[in-house]
Each structure stands twice: as structure tokens, then as C-alpha cells.
Amino acid sequence: MSLARALDLDVVGAEVVPLAKARAGYLFGKGKVEELGERIAEREAGLVIVDGALSPVQQRNLEKLWKIKILDRTGLILEIFGDRAQTREGVLQVELAHLSYQKSRLVRSWTHLERQRGGFGFLGGPGETQIEADRRALDERIHRIKEQLRRVVRTRGEHRRARQRVPYPIIALVGYTNAGKSTLFNRLTGSAVLAKDMLFATLDPTMRAIALPDGRRAILSDTVGFISALPTQLVAAFRATLEEVLEADLILHVRDIAHAETEVQAQSVRATLEDLGVGAEAPVIEVWNKVDLLDPESAETARAVAARSPEVAVISALSGAGVEALMVAVAEALAEPATEETVHLAFDDGRRRAWLFDRKLVRAEHSTDDGYDLDVRWTERDRNKWLALG
Incomplete structure (x- = not known):
């Protein structure tokens, strides 16, 4: 329904x-x-x-x-995905999934494609059956979309490598469709992502930088909503879109806690994450959203559960209730032990020196005959990001 x-x-x-x-x-x-x-x-x-x-x-x-x-x-x-996709990658992924689905049926596909591209009369030779012509047209279109997607994914990879040089952890919002992920995203970022009471309102990942309560920054990613029995064509087609989840340092599993089937939905999300390759060891905070829709007794019970478990936060993304406590939990989950170390840089290594100062990682600096000795306090992630600068 x-x-x-x-x-x-x-x-x-x-x-x-x-x-x-x-x-x-x-x-x-x-x-x-x-x-x-x-x-x-x-x-x-x-x-x-x-x-x-x-x-x-x-x-x-x-x-x-x-x-x-x-x-x-x-x-x-x-059909829903086709109606919601907005970015170039999302549109291409939907079309690829649709054509793969259509190819398995080969019902009226010729008319649809002819209307799209102006006809394929040059494809088939004399005596070619309609179903063979349909298959040839679909195969050609699928091949072209895959080529376009490869270019888009390559660009995304370049953007991802650029982000890896920034020492910000990635937080991915996941959840069953219509759980309130985009509403929470907008509240945390001040953005204007489409957030409506509708299924699959978000079909493309949206990423923004946010400030954590301890002063650090992080990248927040809003992803496509999950659903039970997601068609295999779509799992494959949207794998690139969901790569942000695979690389996330922390996953916020947003649940509509007021929904009658909230537990069934949560199990579906966990199963989909597992299918995507997200291991059980990945850090996850369950965000029980829409607490404002619960009766007072149920809301109190939910808060009591959250008080006993650091892996659960009870909020209303719409009103903002509980969001501040959630962000404290996020900061704690992302906290890493910091170590002190002295690194040496040449005078001409201004880029890596500036990077350390920009991130406020330098405790002291001393000039030497051939450069600088910098006393830094950083996490293992900071160190790896700095080394990746070359």
C-alpha cells in the first residue's frame, strides 16, 4: 500500500x-x-x-x-526510483536497472526505446524477428549506460580519494525508507535536502560537513532508504551509491520507532547492510526517531533502554528532541586515542606543514638547519591522512 x-x-x-x-x-x-x-x-x-x-x-x-x-x-x-532520482548517477543507475528488468521480459520494449532514441531500424537485417531486434536495442543501450556509469564512478572515486586526504571521519545515515534520515540530515547540517513523508525521498547520497560537540568536524552522508526484498537489480545498480556506507567510520541506523513494524524494518536494514559487505564489527548507533509520535509510556520505555545502552539514541528529528545527546554519543563513538610524536619536514614541504597547522595538531615547532621539527598530537587516522599527502 x-x-x-x-x-x-x-x-x-x-x-x-x-x-x-x-x-x-x-x-x-x-x-x-x-x-x-x-x-x-x-x-x-x-x-x-x-x-x-x-x-x-x-x-x-x-x-x-x-x-x-x-x-x-x-x-x-x-517506477518510484525513476521518479525520485536526481543526480546524473542516480538517473543512470535507475535506467540500467530498468533496462535489465525489461530485458528479462522483452514486452513492448521496442516501442519504448524507439520513442526514446528515434528508432533502431538500422540494427536488424532482413528476417530479424522483433524480439531479436528488441534484445539488440536493449543490449546496446545497456552497454552505453554502463560506459557512462563507469565514467561517473571514476569521478566519484577521485572525489573519494580527495576526501581521504581530509582527516574528517565519515558518518553514514542509513535506515528503512521514510524513517526520517533526511529530516535528521537537514537538522544537523542546516541543509535543504528533500525531506517528505514519502518512500524513497532520497535516492542519491548527499554529503555535508558538520561540527561535533568536541570541536572536531565530520562528513555526514544521507543515503537511499532501504526496503525489504529490495530487487536484486537495484542492489547491484545502486552499489556505487551505497559505497559511502562501506567506507563510513560510523553508521547511524535511523529507525521509525513509532512504526508498527519497526523491528521488521530494522532487521531488513541489517540484512541489506550485510549483503553490501558491511561487517558486524562496523560501529553502529541505532537512532530511534519519531519518539514524539509515541504515547508517553512507550516513549519513556524507549528512553530507559537508551539510557542503558550507548548504541541507542532516542530522538525526534522533527522537533530536535534528543539530537544534542545523539551528537555527544557520535563524538564519543568517533573518539580515538591520540599519541604525541615529533616529525621532521624540509623547508620546502610547506603543504604538509600547513595541513598540520590547519588541523590544530601542532603542539610546538622548532627550526633546524634543514627544516622544521614539529611536535604533534594526533590519532592514527590523522597520521594516515597526513602520510597520504605524500
């Missing part, structure tokens, strides 16, 4: 259909297919959504029988 409403669709009917066994041709049994067809006609529906996977044959057969357009779960999520 929430997926359908994410596209502003008016849901005129919904039904849970128990399936002892999926039928190869129509998914449902003959009687249920006829019953559903009558109900669809009575309500004059313009679209049917099946919250599950349909094979190409099942989708084609049901559309022919019911005389109506049908979307399965993957198709619906692709």
Missing part, C-alpha cells in the same frame, strides 16, 4: 491472496484469476500491482486476460 501511495496512486482495493503453490502460467489458480478479474473490472481500476515477483509469462498472461497494465514489486519500485 505504502509503495503504491509513494507514486500518488489512488488505491481502490487490496487483497491478500494465500498461495499454497504458485501457478506457472498465471501465478494464481483459475478460480482466483477469474474472481480478481471481475473485481478489477467492477472497480474500473487502471493498474494492478502484485506485491511479489511475476515471471514474464505470468505478467503477460494476466495483462492479456484482465486487459490491464500490471506491475510486480520490482517494477513498482523501479
Whole structure:
């Protein structure tokens, strides 16, 4: 239901259909297919959504029988993602996922692509079947998008390497879609990222620098919302977008604690993180958001749990309640033991010397015959960043 409403669709009917066994041709049994067809006609529906996977044959057969357009779960999520993507990379990733999905079906794909590019009449030779022409057109388009994505990902890699030279830890906001990540991001950064009560409001990572309570700075990244049973095409297509999570020094798992299925959603996020390669050892703080929507007793219980666990913070991103305590917990989680060391720099190594002073890591400096001896106090991360400057 929430997926359908994410596209502003008016849901005129919904039904849970128990399936002892999926039928190869129509998914449902003959009687249920006829019953559903009558109900669809009575309500004059313009679209049917099946919250599950349909094979190409099942989708084609049901559309022919019911005389109506049908979307399965993957198709619906692709439509939502296509509606939300904003950056060049996001648009390309959505299109790649959509074409891969379309290729598995090869239903009306020729008309769609012909409208996009003005026709592919030069591709096929005499006697080529329509389905072969469709496949050739899709393969060509997929190849071109992958090439474009490779260039975009290469640029992202260069930006990432540039960030690695800055001694700021990365904090990634993750969570089930519509958990309130973008609202929290906006509160912490003063930014204006799209934050609405809708699924997949954020489809591209947004990064901003923030100040921690102890005076240090960090980079905060807002990522795409997760969802249960995320189509495999989208997990693959959005892996580059989610690379920020893999490289994060701290993960803030934002949960809608007022949602009836908050625990199920949390398990889905944890499973997706695991699939992406985020290990169990990665530092995570669970941010129980929307506490303002709980009844007083439930809110007090949640705060009592958080008081006993440094890995849990209870907040309302909308009102700001609890956010200050969350940031203290973030600073503590990112705190590293600092050590003192003396490093020697030549007179002409002004860049690395300036870097140390800019980060306020120098305790004392002494001139020598061939340069400077600097007494620094830094963390292992600071040291590694400094060495990476060459």
C-alpha cells in the first residue's frame, strides 16, 4: 500500500491472496484469476500491482486476460526510483536497472526505446524477428549506460580519494525508507535536502560537513532508504551509491520507532547492510526517531533502554528532541586515542606543514638547519591522512 501511495496512486482495493503453490502460467489458480478479474473490472481500476515477483509469462498472461497494465514489486519500485532520482548517477543507475528488468521480459520494449532514441531500424537485417531486434536495442543501450556509469564512478572515486586526504571521519545515515534520515540530515547540517513523508525521498547520497560537540568536524552522508526484498537489480545498480556506507567510520541506523513494524524494518536494514559487505564489527548507533509520535509510556520505555545502552539514541528529528545527546554519543563513538610524536619536514614541504597547522595538531615547532621539527598530537587516522599527502 505504502509503495503504491509513494507514486500518488489512488488505491481502490487490496487483497491478500494465500498461495499454497504458485501457478506457472498465471501465478494464481483459475478460480482466483477469474474472481480478481471481475473485481478489477467492477472497480474500473487502471493498474494492478502484485506485491511479489511475476515471471514474464505470468505478467503477460494476466495483462492479456484482465486487459490491464500490471506491475510486480520490482517494477513498482523501479517506477518510484525513476521518479525520485536526481543526480546524473542516480538517473543512470535507475535506467540500467530498468533496462535489465525489461530485458528479462522483452514486452513492448521496442516501442519504448524507439520513442526514446528515434528508432533502431538500422540494427536488424532482413528476417530479424522483433524480439531479436528488441534484445539488440536493449543490449546496446545497456552497454552505453554502463560506459557512462563507469565514467561517473571514476569521478566519484577521485572525489573519494580527495576526501581521504581530509582527516574528517565519515558518518553514514542509513535506515528503512521514510524513517526520517533526511529530516535528521537537514537538522544537523542546516541543509535543504528533500525531506517528505514519502518512500524513497532520497535516492542519491548527499554529503555535508558538520561540527561535533568536541570541536572536531565530520562528513555526514544521507543515503537511499532501504526496503525489504529490495530487487536484486537495484542492489547491484545502486552499489556505487551505497559505497559511502562501506567506507563510513560510523553508521547511524535511523529507525521509525513509532512504526508498527519497526523491528521488521530494522532487521531488513541489517540484512541489506550485510549483503553490501558491511561487517558486524562496523560501529553502529541505532537512532530511534519519531519518539514524539509515541504515547508517553512507550516513549519513556524507549528512553530507559537508551539510557542503558550507548548504541541507542532516542530522538525526534522533527522537533530536535534528543539530537544534542545523539551528537555527544557520535563524538564519543568517533573518539580515538591520540599519541604525541615529533616529525621532521624540509623547508620546502610547506603543504604538509600547513595541513598540520590547519588541523590544530601542532603542539610546538622548532627550526633546524634543514627544516622544521614539529611536535604533534594526533590519532592514527590523522597520521594516515597526513602520510597520504605524500
